[in-house]
Amino acid sequence: MDYRIRRVKQGDAPALAQIQTSSWKAAFRGILSDDDLERLTNIEKATAMYQHLLNEGIGNGYIGEVDGKAHCIAYWDRTRDADMPDYAEIICIHSLPDNWRKGFGSKMIDRLLADIAQAGFKKVMLWVFVENARARAFYEAKGFQPTNKIKPSFGTMEICYERNL
Structure with missing residues (x-):
């Protein structure tokens, strides 16, 4: 099985959207309402969002490929939280479900953390749904710790995780 991670480029918007929505x-499912989940996984809107990011050069995006096929995506940038100005933020990391628990997400986050450190950041943060036990366990295994910051998001709550690099 051949695996590689590459930077996103023009033409990737449909693959980015497909992986995120899937x-x-x-x-x-079970964390967000069915209505919110349907609305937030609209493939046309997701494709347009990623095309905008690509057109404007916003963020640092990556695609993980298995045997030449995109299966995992991730983005990071300087944090959007005004009270954490020295932090980088992992904005998203998504993988197709048939590749969960195969180590590809770990390789992706390791790549992100190395790139974030190379960019000069000493701290990184991310937001995760409080009820997303699978993702929280993943981040904790990668050295992230929950903070006391919680915010409402899409009808549920998100918790902020952080770690030093």
């Missing part, structure tokens, strides 16, 4: 449908 991942959300599997990972967030």
